Amino acid sequence: MTSDSWSMITTDSELRAASELLAAGDGPFGVDTERASGFKYSNRAYLVQVFRRGAGTFLIDPVGMTDFAPLAETLAGDEWVLHAADQDLPSLAELGLVPARLFDTELGSRLLGLERVGLGAVTAELLGIELAKAHSASDWSTRPLPEAWLEYAALDVALLPDLRDAVATRLEAAGKLEFADQEFAAVRVRPPKPKAAEPWRKLTGGNRMRSPRQLAMTRELWHARDELARSSDIAPGRLIPDASIVAAVGANPRSAGELAALKTFRGRASRSELDRWWRAILRGKTTDDLPGPKQREPGALPSHRGWAQRHPEAADRLTELRAVVTAEAERQHMPPENLIAPALVRELAWQPPADTSPEGIAIRLAELGARPWQLGLVAPILATVFVD
Template identity: 60%
Template sequence: MAEYVVIDDLAGAVDAARLLARGDGPVAVDVERASGFRYSQRAYLVQVFRRDAGLFLFDPPPIGDFTALQAAIGGEEWVLHAASQDLPSLRELSLEPARIFDTELAARLLGHDRVGLGAVVEDTLGIALAKAHSASDWSTRPLPQSWLEYAALDVEHLVDVRDKLFAELVEQGKAEFAAQEFRAVLEREPKAPREEPWRRLSGLHTVRGRKALAIARELWTAREEFAREQDVAPGRLVPDRAIVAAVLADPTSKSALAAVKEFTGRASRSQLDRWWAAIEAGRAATKLPLERTSGGDTLPPPRAWADRNPEADTRLKAARPVVERRAEELRMPTENLLTPELLRRLAWSPPDPVTAASVGEALLTLGARPWQVEETSQGIADAFVGSVQGVLHASETTS
């Protein structure tokens, strides 16, 4: 096994950047985080490969400043797999590509049955990658050589994969589809924070009453604050199920909370004062959460449409098979041709009048790419108009 060296100082990073600047063609980039172990999503290893330059493994915390690396490769095409997962961590290091090639997204557009990195490498190059360390704690130091080998292989073949996939995209007439999708990933704004993130507690549906929900909210907030302070994944301190169990047990004292056997986790007992203070704060709260939220602009589930908005239900049922059929013709998953959410929003609130042009404008406003509009707008418009005519015909027949 090759001996992999991690660059863990600024001088080494500057030297590596100088070599990468002299390399040729696209740059393969990958990131390893410590998801499930750390609170943050920061990068604990950045892997970079470029032809005629070589492969480099960077340790971000001790390096600190990636200005030289950004200057060396920032203007080049970066090849990433599932870029939307890695871009936030890279941007935290002020590493920002001018353009990208996403091998996972390309494989989806091409209709590959398997789109994980290992599968795509195997399908395109015939090389099998071991994926044994994908869920490891990458904040561990020193990193074992077997982990470093896994990390290196994640980028070592990525440029070759990119070339194979690009040739397939050209052959299938999908190169422009891919270019628009890659640009959309790069330009996508981060999601706005949830107004009440504590409602994502697993098992919260078993909690009844606004007072009890207030206690759950305070316990979640206390755990979140402590997790941020310690840079530990919240669920490793106290799992969701333990928080819900504490709420349901409704303990009358700190010792009663400690006696709740389901209240587990590495900080459940060591931080008992913290959790008890949160329970008392929840009980004293005067601003109580609602039992149910409106969900903002979330649409009702389609199964409820027949009662809530029967015309929309008819439109959706008419248009969905049209989009699915076009996706089959293009040999790609339906959600990559047009996400179900966009079609639902369009069916719920269509433009007036319904034409291919107005449907296309509505889709663009909702965030669809031009190629998606070109491939779907006429079919959706025809389906919407046909559904209305079908309803009118049926009512005339019955009358």
């Protein structure tokens, strides 16, 4: 299927031909993906969009395809341009598509201090083009994909090289292009976050579950939902939302009937999978494996929210460090969290290095993962906090 402005690619042979056309084009590749977050369990890409000047826009349906090697080889030839790259890179990596060079227009916009950094807002401000975002939260696993959705997906990616040039021009004028290059390189090689040892503890509202027995029921319901969500590739919250798990545990039903009668126990699978949920509750009610309070991950800092009461000296240092970071971020016209990650500031407040000179602070921040441009800006000002 081909429109006047883009080509739909659905087979391996079409992808090989598209890869050849892209290889003959010029300049960086605009790259984007569409997923089905909120609908599917997986984070896989259900559409991959690629644009290159002189080649055109290609909308690639990865469902059923087996060989992405030709596209990977072509894309290795130049820079990729993405907006909020950390959202797209994992699903692209699943297809064997990994950038050798990267330009992130969203991250670049943050470093410029733009007030709004969504693709639509940045495109309107820098290119004067209004983008409709009507389909950004759609279920992209739908087949066939509606024509209007494809038009939306094609326009987004076709503007990325022009947007890249506009952001780069402003970064260079602000003296921040080197900052951005280091940030883009860090995003490109950043490893995925390690999985939580007890992911069920992240349940929204789960902090209201206090007793070990309630925690056990919460855990068993979470795992039962996760197992069904994974096997059916449906987002867990579409089966039963977090609020339903909290409601069920709080009500402490004595039978499957009582659970079914609970009006706050909702979700598309709340009744069709009632036996599954009741068995999970029974396991929680009867198990001898009762969870205790949440334990800190090895090496993790205690929550800074409790420092004022338990660790006042660290709390005072954190307040002062945050103040100088905020002041410098305002001078640099960027958000404080882009000037230096808040987690690194907390590490410094919790355990300052023996050498609190600018050089000593820089060494410690580098060990924690700060980039060279950040060290040059923040190490001298952070060191002032430790001067007697």
